[in-house]
Amino acid sequence: xxxxxxxxxxxxxxxxxxxxxxxxxxxxxxxxxxxxxxxxxxxxxxxxxxxxxxxxxxxxxxxxxxxxxxxxxxxxxxxxxxxxxxxxxxxxxxxxxxxxxxxxxxxxxxxxxxxxxxxxxxxxxxxxxxxxxxxxxxxxxxxxxxxxxxxxxxxxxxxxxxxxxxxxxxxxxxxxxxxxxxxxxxxxxxxxxxxxxxxxxxxxxxxxxxxxxxxxxxxxxxxxxxxxxxxxxxxxxxxxxxxxxxxxxxxxxxxxxxxxxxxxxx
Amino acid sequence: xxxxxxxxxxxxxxxxxxxxxxxxxxxxxxxxxxxxxxxxxxxxxxxxxxxxxxxxxxxxxxxxxxxxxxxxxxxxxxxxxxxxxxxxxxxxxxxxxxxxxxxxxxxxxxxxxxxxxxxxxxxxxxxxxxxxxxxxxxxxxxxxxxxxxxxxxxxxxxxxxxxxxxxxxxxxxxxxxxxxxxxxxxxxxxxxxxxxxxxxxxxxxxxxxxxxxxxxxxxxxxxxxxxxxxxxxxxxxxxxxxxxxxxxxxxxxxxxxxxxxxxxxx
Numbered sequence: 001x002x003x004x005x006x007x008x009x010x011x012x013x014x015x016x017x018x019x020x021x022x023x024x025x026x027x028x029x030x031x032x033x034x035x036x037x038x039x040x041x042x043x044x045x046x047x048x049x050x051x052x053x054x055x056x057x058x059x060x061x062x063x064x065x066x067x068x069x070x071x072x073x074x075x076x077x078x079x080x081x082x083x084x085x086x087x088x089x090x091x092x093x094x095x096x097x098x099x100x101x102x103x104x105x106x107x108x109x110x111x112x113x114x115x116x117x118x119x120x121x122x123x124x125x126x127x128x129x130x131x132x133x134x135x136x137x138x139x140x141x142x143x144x145x146x147x148x149x150x151x152x153x154x155x156x157x158x159x160x161x162x163x164x165x166x167x168x169x170x171x172x173x174x175x176x177x178x179x180x181x182x183x184x185x186x187x188x189x190x191x192x193x194x195x196x197x198x199x200x201x202x203x204x205x206x207x208x209x210x211x212x213x214x215x216x217x218x219x220x221x222x223x224x225x226x227x228x229x230x231x232x233x234x235x236x237x238x239x240x241x242x243x244x245x246x247x248x249x250x251x252x253x254x255x256x257x258x259x260x261x262x263x264x265x266x
Numbered sequence: 267x268x269x270x271x272x273x274x275x276x277x278x279x280x281x282x283x284x285x286x287x288x289x290x291x292x293x294x295x296x297x298x299x300x301x302x303x304x305x306x307x308x309x310x311x312x313x314x315x316x317x318x319x320x321x322x323x324x325x326x327x328x329x330x331x332x333x334x335x336x337x338x339x340x341x342x343x344x345x346x347x348x349x350x351x352x353x354x355x356x357x358x359x360x361x362x363x364x365x366x367x368x369x370x371x372x373x374x375x376x377x378x379x380x381x382x383x384x385x386x387x388x389x390x391x392x393x394x395x396x397x398x399x400x401x402x403x404x405x406x407x408x409x410x411x412x413x414x415x416x417x418x419x420x421x422x423x424x425x426x427x428x429x430x431x432x433x434x435x436x437x438x439x440x441x442x443x444x445x446x447x448x449x450x451x452x453x454x455x456x457x458x459x460x461x462x463x464x465x466x467x468x469x470x471x472x473x474x475x476x477x478x479x480x481x482x483x484x485x486x487x488x489x490x491x492x493x494x495x496x497x498x499x500x501x502x503x504x505x506x507x508x509x510x511x512x513x514x515x516x517x518x519x520x521x522x523x524x525x526x527x528x529x530x531x532x
Contacts, residue, residue, distance in 0.1 A: 038315055039305055044509040049304055052530075118509050149415040160433070163426045243310040243384050264318075 002224040005030040005235075006215065007061030007069040009054070012040035013245075014148075014185030015072030016252035018095065019234065021212035022070070026219075030232035032064050038239035041148060042075045043117030043184075050119070051080045058084050058092070060237075060266045067224045070215060071095065074183045074207075075117050078125035091218050098214040099181050099207030100129040104137070106203050107179040111138050113172040115194075116183030118143040126183055140175045144168040144187075151189040152248060161193045169197045181205045189251070236260045268490040271296040271499075272481065273327030273335040275320070278306035279511075280451030281338030282518035284361065285500065287478035288336070292485075296498035298330050304505035307414060308341045309383030309450075316385070317346045324350050324358070326503075326532045333490045336481060337361065340449045340473075341383050344391035357484050364480040365447050365473030366395040370403070372469050373445040377404050379438040381460075382449030384409045392449055406441045410434040410453075417455040418514060427459045435463045447471045455517070502526045 006029055008019055013035050022031060034057050036042075042050050054076045061069050068091040071077045071084065077094030085092045103112050114126040121143040130137045146164050155161050172180065180202060182188055188206040195204055219225045226232065236257055238245075249257040272295055274285055279301050288297060300323050302308075308316050320342045327335050334357040337343045337350065343360030351358045369378050380392040387409040396403045412430050421427050438446065446468060448454055454472040461470055485491045492498065502523055504511075515523040 038311065045304065046506050046508060049506045122509075145419050146412075146415055146421075149412055153411050155412075160426060160429050163429070167426070240312050240315045242312060243388075 001227055002067050003030070003226050003228065004065050004067040005032045007032050007034070007064065007066030008072050009034040009036070009057045009061060009069070010073040010185060011036050011042035011075065013037065013249050013252050016249060017185050017188060017206075017208045018070060018072035018211050020252070020254050021208040022215055023232070023234070025212040026216055026232075028226045028228050028230060028232050030226070031234045032061060032066060033234065033236045034061060035236065035238045037242050037245070041117070042073065043119050043145070043148065045119070047079050050076060051083055054080055054084060055087065056266065058088060060263075062088060062090065066090065068093065068215070068218060070211065072185060072211070074185065075119045078116070078120040078123040091222060093211070093214055093218055095207045095211050096125055096129055098210035099183070099205055100126060100133065102207070102210040103179045103181050103205050104130065104133050106205070107137070109176070109178045110134070110136055111140065111175055111177040113175070113177040113180040114139055114141045114183050115144050115168070115172075115180065115187065116141075117148070118145055120183050126181060138175070140172050140177060142168055142172055147190055148184065148186045151186040156189055157193055161190065162196070165190065165193045165197055169194065173197060177202065179203050179205060182207070185252070234259065237263050239263060267493055268333050269296070269492050269494065270331050270333040271298045273298050273300070273330065273332030274338050275300040275302070275323045275327060275335070276339040276451060277302050277308035277341065279303065279515050279518050282515060283451050283454060283472075283474045284336060284338035284477050286518070286520045287474040288481055289498070289500065291478040292482055292498075294492045294494050294496060294498050296492070297500045298327060298332060299500065299502045300327060301502065301504045303508050303511070307383070308339065309385050309411070309414065311385070313345050316342060317349055320346055320350060321353065322532065324354060326529075328354060328356065332356065334359065334481070334484060336477065338451060338477070340451065341385045344382070344386040344389040357488060359477070359480055359484055361473045361477050362391055362395055364476035365449070365471055366392060366399065368473070368476040369445045369447050369471050370396065370399050372471070373403070375442070375444045376400070376402055377406065377441055377443040379441070379443040379446040380405055380407045380449050381410050381434070381438075381446065381453065382407075383414070384411055386449050392447060404441070406438050406443060408434055408438055413456055414450065414452045417452040422455055423459055427456065428462070431456065431459045431463055435460065439463060443468065445469050445471060448473070451518070500525065503529050505529060
């Protein structure tokens with residue numbers, strides 16, 4: 001029984017999809033969310049800078065008395081998760097391993113596609129994690145740098161979206177993958193357009209639910225669950241209130257963002 | 267006769283198009299360029315944050331002994347130029363006024379289009395500057411948030427680009443503009459696709475050359491020109507070395523980026 005909050009962070013607001021899944025599975029847990037909206041996107045920054053930013057944020061969440069930290073950003077999870085784990089004593093969970101485990105349990109033909117930012121794909125983290133669980137897995141990875149701007153612009157369907165999606169996904173279609181990991185928190189917004197590129201047997205994996213289940217397991221393993229029969233709170237810290245903040249935030253969280261505070265020096 | 271460098275800055279590398287024009291017109295001048303590559307893009311950040319970042323950078327360039335500062339970023343020029351001018355004693359030049367003056371001198375039917383980031387368009391800075399010079403001007407402004415990601419991805423032509431361009435520009439075509447200001451340093455990369463949307467009499471204004479001429483005039487007015495018959499130097503400071511740094515930089519500058527230093531705390 002531990003009433004301390006779970007810390008969750010992302011480069012921007014996309015990680016709120018993970019918050020949504022955690023709230024649905026573990027309604028008693030309180031959550032502190034940190035979105036680095038002033039410095040988003042991380043997807044094409046250097047590894048060094050991503051390490052610096054995510055270390056600062058983790059430290060902030062630890063100071064706020066988080067009992068565990070969920071890295072709800074594929075780029076950070078892919079590039080610097082081990083550093084964050086090494087430098088902190090509380091449990092740190094990334095988004096890659098839960099999605100990978102789910103993909104392995106689902107694939108039949110062992111051809112798994114992975115899509116993400118340039119940084120995530122270049123890191124080879126998904127490929128390494130998949131092969132570590134099953135060396136017979138064939139992975140086909142593809143960076144889709146225009147998906148985030150399209151999703152943030154609210155272009156989720158139509159000719160342009162379909163052409164961009166078809167362009168990026170054609171190498172994965174050719175390989176006849178039966179499972180596709182959506183390796184970026186923004187991509188579930190384009191789920192329909194992505195699914196239309198494949199036949200109906202191809203399974204799209206949105207890691208958010210898998211991450212929520214992994215959070216539950218870790219909290220349980222470390223005896224950190226909050227079993228109180230009360231609804232947990234959600235408090236958000238952001239480094240800037242960008243344009244369209246409320247609309248975009250609500251799109252990811254599925255409900256309005258109530259308690260938000262801007263932090264500059266942290 | 268003043269051999270001190272000209273300071274030029276932008277949120278990223280796009281401002282190197284302005285450097286290219288200044289070097290071509292004023293080859294003896296030395297230039298210090300600052301690209302805030304760690305925090306790019308500025309186009310959808312809040313005004314407060316843009317003010318904070320651009321004040322820091324201007325201070326850095328002043329400390330490096332710049333004789334004038336060129337704000338080679340439309341978003342910063344549109345939102346906080348007057349603050350920067352007020353807080354600094356050396357000449358500060360933005361990209362908006364030179365482009366506006368050129369547009370006014372070119373238009374016949376007085377219908378001028380302006381395209382830029384969300385922040386630039388929302389600021390109404392182009393409209394205000396155009397109307398200040400000629401109250402009979404009709405401006406039609408349009409934010410084109412997907413142009414920067416397309417240009418940075420190297421998608422400069424083809425069906426997707428044409429459809430995105432057509433989508434954003436259709437309100438400007440309807441108004442029969444005869445002059446279009448490309449109000450973002452990235453947009454000249456999409457010049458062909460943009461021009462194809464209009465008939466041949468529509469003039470596209472890329473502010474870089476107009477800015478270079480304004481720099482020459484200001485330096486001359488303040489007796490700050492470097493008349494030495496020697497080629498000036500170019501030194502670049504960036505806050506991160508992002509993916510594709512060299513390719514993107516060369517695309518904007520038109521030649522390789524030789525002297526580059528990363529700065530973290532400045």
